[in-house]
Amino acid sequence: MFVVAIVGLLAGVCIGIVSQRLADARRRLPPTPTPDPADDELPDDHRRMVAAAIEAADRLDLALVLHHPTSDTTLRNRAATAMLGTHVGVIVDEHVDRAIAAASAGQSTDKRLDLHGPPRASLELVAEPLADGWVLVTVDDVSDRTRIDAMRTDFVANISHELKTPVGAIAVLAEMLEDETDPEVVARVASRVVAESHRAVTTIDDLLELSRIESTRLADDIVDLSDIVDGAVARGRGADGGERVEVTAFGAKGDIVLRADRRQLTSAIGNLVENAVKYSDDDGVVQVRTRADDRWVEVMVSDQGVGIPTRDLDRVFERFYRVDRARSRETGGTGLGLSIVRHVASNHGGECVVSSQEGEGSTFVLRLPASLVVDAADLTDTNESTESTSTTHQEMTDE
Structure with missing residues (x-):
């Protein structure tokens, strides 16, 4: 309703003002991008209405094009102006021109544009004839x-x-x-x-x-990454087939302590290790490595299993997607584990990437921003604060 009201206000103000000028001047107006709210010829109340309508229209994600074929006047809001000259804009302008021509003849347009890109996009284009020969066109990006x-x-x-x-x-x-x-x-x-x-x-x-x-929402936990990895390794060894696969962990120098959601990290790293075990052959090796630099904290899980075909690499994080459905049935996989990993990484501002060679194995890397790392000094302050709070609570209880 808000968008409809803004569009109606902008169209009404612009139509009224420009129509009045057309009647007074009785001649074609030169092309103008938008009415100028500072124009001295406009009464104060009109100037304020035009300024408010333009500002409101510019704040919309919806692209608005208001056109008068007789006066050759075209008004665009900020979203519509931003499309000009772009690859998508060139294609859309062709459809807008046709829609304007149809609306000028009294025909409405309501169509969907599927652009194959790059980038891929889905747009909804609607054109309606308005009073005094004006045409309003809206273009809405409905890709998401x-x-x-x-x-x-x-x-x-x-x-x-x-x-x-x-x-x-x-x-x-x-x-x-x-x-x-x-x-x-x-x-x-x-x-x-x-x-x-x-x-x-x-x-x-x-x-x-x-x-x-x-x-x-993410929990604000203080998490020792080595504890999470150790738990994931134990989970991998206890999974079906874990007894026939060697699962080992190699930690970074020094402890890595993060401010993160413990339960989510436990689920993500556990899923990566368990997946690696399930898709490993007998006597295979699964390695879990952690490392950190100025940008990322990384947990790498590598196996020597069946690997993933190149055509499937972009889809392995989708819900229920399985590279080998027969093997998934044997191992009891649901096809949701990697989707969980991706969401955990995204929730923490990170990512999960995969590299694989079919028949040789796969490596999944869970990357978390280094900004999540808790400094030793901060950790000491947190512990002291916690101990102080606990002591105060105990004293109050004793009293």
Whole structure:
């Protein structure tokens, strides 16, 4: 409603002012980019209205183009002006010109423009004829909205499939058990029911974890990175297949202490190590290395496993995306682990990157900004403050 009101105000003010001038002068006006609020010919109240309308329109992300074909007057807000001369702007201007021509003949336009880039963009262009021959064109960048809608659609389809598969298997196995009397068959089928149940529960747990990471604010914890890595290594050794893979950690010189969300970092690094173990061959080696410089704190997880084809590298962080679906079924993977890692990195202002050679292994690097590192002096102050608060609380309790 706010955007509609601003557009209406700008259009109304401009149409009224310019139409009045057309009537008074009875001649074509020279092209003008916008009415000048400082123009002495305008009454004070008109000047204030024009200035307010222009300022409000310039604050909109929506591109506005107001055109009068008879006077050859075109008014653009800041977003529309910024598009001029750009690759996208050249393409959009062609559609705007056609929309203006159609609106001048009384035909409205409402169309979507999908530009393949670079950069890729989705735009909504709407043109409407207004009073006194004016035409209003709006161009709205809906790229993010389109991407989110596509992700939502994929998510619903994927989660339906991911839960339908184990639930359907449980139903079939339960029917088999109903009339089965052979103890060996009962035991075998029962173990399958348990496995499929765990698969469904794991998928739901990962979904809840991802939802929590996406929707909650970061905790302000003091985190010793070596503790997180040690926990992730233990998790990797305890994962399915962990007994056949050597998991080792190599730390940076000195302790690295961060101000970060402990639970999120535990989840992210644990997922990276567990993934590396699951996709490693027998007698493989998984190495976890930490290092820090002036820009980044890095946790590198390398394996000697199956590797990732080049065509899949850009998609491995997507929800439910699996390079090898058959192996994922064997290992119980949900396809959500790397998506969790990416969101944790993003929440902390970092990133996660991957390099891989098919058949030779992969290396994932979780990068966190060096600004998260807590200096020893700051850590001492924090500890003293905590101890002081604890002592004060104890004294009050004793009293």
